[in-house]
Amino acid sequence: xxxxxxxxxxxxxxxxxxxxxxxxxxxxxxxxxxxxxxxxxxxxxxxxxxxxxxxxxxxxxxxxxxxxxxxxxxxxxxxxxxxxxxxxxxxxxxxxxxxxxxxxxxxxxxxxxxxxxxxxxxxxxxxxxxxxxxxxxxxxxxxxxxxxxxxxxxxxxxxxxxxxxxxxxxxxxxxxxxxxxxxxxxxxxxxxxxxxxxxxxxxxxxxxxxxxxxxxxxxxxxxxxxxxxxxxxxxxxxxxxxxxxxxxxxxxxxxxxxxxxxxxxxxxxxxxxxxxxxxxxxxx
Amino acid sequence: xxxxxxxxxxxxxxxxxxxxxxxxxxxxxxxxxxxxxxxxxxxxxxxxxxxxxxxxxxxxxxxxxxxxxxxxxxxxxxxxxxxxxxxxxxxxxxxxxxxxxxxxxxxxxxxxxxxxxxxxxxxxxxxxxxxxxxxxxxxxxxxxxxxxxxxxxxxxxxxxxxxxxxxxxxxxxxxxxxxxxxxxxxxxxxxxxxxxxxxxxxxxxxxxxxxxxxxxxxxxxxxxxxxxxxxxxxxxxxxxxxxxxxxxxxxxxxxxxxxxxxxxxxxxxxxxxxxxxxxxxxxxxxxxxxxxxxxxxxxxxxxxxxxxxxxxxxxxxxxxxxxxxxxxxxxxxxxxxxxxxxxxxxxxxxxxxxxxxxxxxxxxxxxxxxxxxxxxxxxxxxxxxxxxxxxxxxxxxxxxxxxxxxxxxxxxxxxxxxxxxxxxxxx
Numbered sequence: 001x002x003x004x005x006x007x008x009x010x011x012x013x014x015x016x017x018x019x020x021x022x023x024x025x026x027x028x029x030x031x032x033x034x035x036x037x038x039x040x041x042x043x044x045x046x047x048x049x050x051x052x053x054x055x056x057x058x059x060x061x062x063x064x065x066x067x068x069x070x071x072x073x074x075x076x077x078x079x080x081x082x083x084x085x086x087x088x089x090x091x092x093x094x095x096x097x098x099x100x101x102x103x104x105x106x107x108x109x110x111x112x113x114x115x116x117x118x119x120x121x122x123x124x125x126x127x128x129x130x131x132x133x134x135x136x137x138x139x140x141x142x143x144x145x146x147x148x149x150x151x152x153x154x155x156x157x158x159x160x161x162x163x164x165x166x167x168x169x170x171x172x173x174x175x176x177x178x179x180x181x182x183x184x185x186x187x188x189x190x191x192x193x194x195x196x197x198x199x200x201x202x203x204x205x206x207x208x209x210x211x212x213x214x215x216x217x218x219x220x221x222x223x224x225x226x227x228x229x230x231x232x233x234x235x236x237x238x239x240x241x242x243x244x245x246x247x248x249x250x251x252x253x254x255x256x257x258x259x260x261x262x263x264x265x266x267x268x269x270x271x272x273x274x275x276x277x278x279x280x281x282x283x284x
Numbered sequence: 285x286x287x288x289x290x291x292x293x294x295x296x297x298x299x300x301x302x303x304x305x306x307x308x309x310x311x312x313x314x315x316x317x318x319x320x321x322x323x324x325x326x327x328x329x330x331x332x333x334x335x336x337x338x339x340x341x342x343x344x345x346x347x348x349x350x351x352x353x354x355x356x357x358x359x360x361x362x363x364x365x366x367x368x369x370x371x372x373x374x375x376x377x378x379x380x381x382x383x384x385x386x387x388x389x390x391x392x393x394x395x396x397x398x399x400x401x402x403x404x405x406x407x408x409x410x411x412x413x414x415x416x417x418x419x420x421x422x423x424x425x426x427x428x429x430x431x432x433x434x435x436x437x438x439x440x441x442x443x444x445x446x447x448x449x450x451x452x453x454x455x456x457x458x459x460x461x462x463x464x465x466x467x468x469x470x471x472x473x474x475x476x477x478x479x480x481x482x483x484x485x486x487x488x489x490x491x492x493x494x495x496x497x498x499x500x501x502x503x504x505x506x507x508x509x510x511x512x513x514x515x516x517x518x519x520x521x522x523x524x525x526x527x528x529x530x531x532x533x534x535x536x537x538x539x540x541x542x543x544x545x546x547x548x549x550x551x552x553x554x555x556x557x558x559x560x561x562x563x564x565x566x567x568x569x570x571x572x573x574x575x576x577x578x579x580x581x582x583x584x585x586x587x588x589x590x591x592x593x594x595x596x597x598x599x600x601x602x603x604x605x606x607x608x609x610x611x612x613x614x615x616x617x618x619x620x621x622x623x624x625x626x627x628x629x630x631x632x633x634x635x636x637x638x639x640x641x642x643x644x645x646x647x648x649x650x651x652x653x654x655x656x657x658x659x660x661x662x663x664x665x666x667x668x669x670x671x672x673x674x675x676x677x678x679x680x681x682x683x684x685x686x687x688x689x690x691x692x693x694x695x696x697x698x699x700x701x702x703x704x705x706x707x708x709x710x711x
Contacts, residue, residue: 001436002436002593002658002693003609003691005711007708008704010706011706013374015373015377020704022691025591025610026547026548026563032711035697039708046701050549053550053558053559053560054551055558061701061703061704074558079556114557197697198696217456218454220428228366240363241363241364241366242363244367248369249370257698257707266700266707267698268698270454273399273695274374274692274695275707276370276373277370277374278368278370279371280366
């Protein structure tokens with residue numbers, strides 16, 4: 001992929017609309033593979049990951065052009081390792097949550113520099129295994145993570161490993177720390193989770209909204225959808241709703257965002273290089 | 285914070301209003317006082333609050349909310365297929381050119397389209413008239429069989445015209461096609477590459493093919509004819525290499541040098557904590573392998589490097605060209621440069637029509653410089669020695685004049701900015 005950027009489009013933008021602003025360039029410290037982005041409406045800030053530099057970057061909400069971040073979390077004390085892929089921010093309790101392979105790291109929202117996490121969820125009881133994504137629910141005080149993805153065996157491709165519905169949603173208490181068991185696990189053939197990318201929580205109703213892009217190496221895999229579960233679902237629970245049929249047009253959904261005011265669900269599709277907005281009043 | 289502080293006042297007002305309204309409704313009209321007394325005669329709905337504000341306040345009002353609330357208490361409903369058409373789609377319907385190659389034998393230009401996934405082929409001398417919507421390509425290669433996806437690097441074999449396409453990200457394949465290939469056809473050769481391959485260069489004398497991997501950064505060298513699961517014959521990687529989000533690569537077999545452009549985002553496989561290096565061109569011995577330090581590094585404010593993308597070495601004139609993506613410029617260095625040096629020439633400015641240039645080709649046969657611009661759906665052609673703010677000799681445009689590219693590429697996430705009513709899309 002040739003060009004990193006964060007582009008902002010008007011809510012009503014459509015085909016061939018121009019971005020209203022673009023954040024790009026050396027001083028932004030952005031890289032490609034920004035697999036998550038969060039907007040904190042309370043503090044008017046944008047949070048995004050730089051996976052290659054193992055950093056969390058925070059920008060002004062109105063940032064544009066070649067504007068540097070206002071805060072950076074990076075350094076050996078952060079315990080960020082490998083690819084720092086996704087995040088969520090809780091503007092109520094002022095915390096940042098980062099899934100980082102076998103652990104979840106929690107930082108103060110206004111953390112800056114080489115800061116240590118204030119809590120870490122990790123250990124064998126957590127069942128965290130290559131945890132790739134998460135979202136926080138500040139009302140019901142839970143963290144929902146996507147993890148327990150089946151590991152690849154020697155000589156096995158990612159796609160072969162993804163053949164089974166081994167992916168899972170793990171639910172923890174928001175204030176959990178250390179080697180704790182999840183309070184809930186959603187996993188099984190009815191749950192149909194191969195792997196989950198970006199997650200949102202519609203917190204006023206306790207809905208988990210997650211993208212399932214399907215098998216990793218396939219350009220147009222089968223069984224892709226955006227699924228909705230309850231934070232109280234357990235076990236082999238099928239999604240309450242799913243968008244993923246022919247009308248939806250989606251081919252490999254990876255990003256999802258919610259616009260509660262207009263009852264809209266927004267999907268970023270990597271195969272299509274498109275952003276699709278759906279009216280989805282059922283979940284609001 | 286101002287809006288959140290206002291919410292309790294609004295809430296109190298709403299509660300009072302609701303209570304008074306309820307009293308009025310349940311008391312009935314007989315409770316109304318005679319005209320002349322203060323009384324409620326009309327109500328007006330409160331303006332709708334944004335979800336984030338409501339969410340926060342709900343939390344503050346119910347700090348110990350039990351897990352099972354609202355819909356979560358409802359009986360488990362069966363799955364609902366909520367398949368529906370999108371209300372709106374944000375999409376750039378025009379090609380976005382990430383890389384360029386030229387066959388000076390057939391006089392053809394090859395452009396990598398990273399937006400619609402394909403390769404468009406034009407005559408070398410095509411020139412889109414200012415009033416035309418776009419120039420039609422003479423051939424298009426694309427479709428699922430081609431495995432062209434996030435195709436960001438391109439090499440055209442100077443003898444055979446074979447097309448080498450680097451397909452970054454999930455495909456992780458170098459695909460090789462014959463020059464005349466078109467439509468949705470399989471590659472005549474595929475090489476499984478590491479994840480995030482970007483740059484490509486070929487040492488025709490040694491029949492070796494060089495690929496950069498963005499991250500973890502490395503340079504992998506294969507036999508030129510490598511295919512399938514063939515492994516590299518050499519790999520350059522490690523803390524001492526100075527590689528940091530590696531992008532373009534150029535080689536000089538005569539002098540034995542290899543040039544790599546770096547965006548600067550880095551982390552070490554052996555040390556804790558990531559880092560941001562300045563953008564750079566790191567130079568190595570051509571046959572460097574393992575954790576070899578660069579013999580020279582071009583970096584610093586005088587260089588004006590700003591997300592340097594693909595590079596090209598003009599061996600005949602000893603010049604290193606850099607497509608300077610975020611600088612909207614082309615930088616030309618002497619291949620012997622070292623340290624914080626200014627480019628010997630720079631193409632930049634509104635007359636150039638350069639917009640996010642990510643790839644270039646120096647055609648010494650016709651003494652021209654050809655550039656692919658990701659930012660405006662075009663390829664622009666200049667005299668090889670052009671400098672400053674000059675008008676292109678020719679332009680191949682694949683969208684109406686003035687149409688800027690959205691450059692959405694491999695969107696892996698989205699966010700909604702409720703304050704500005706904007707959708708944020710990272711690549």
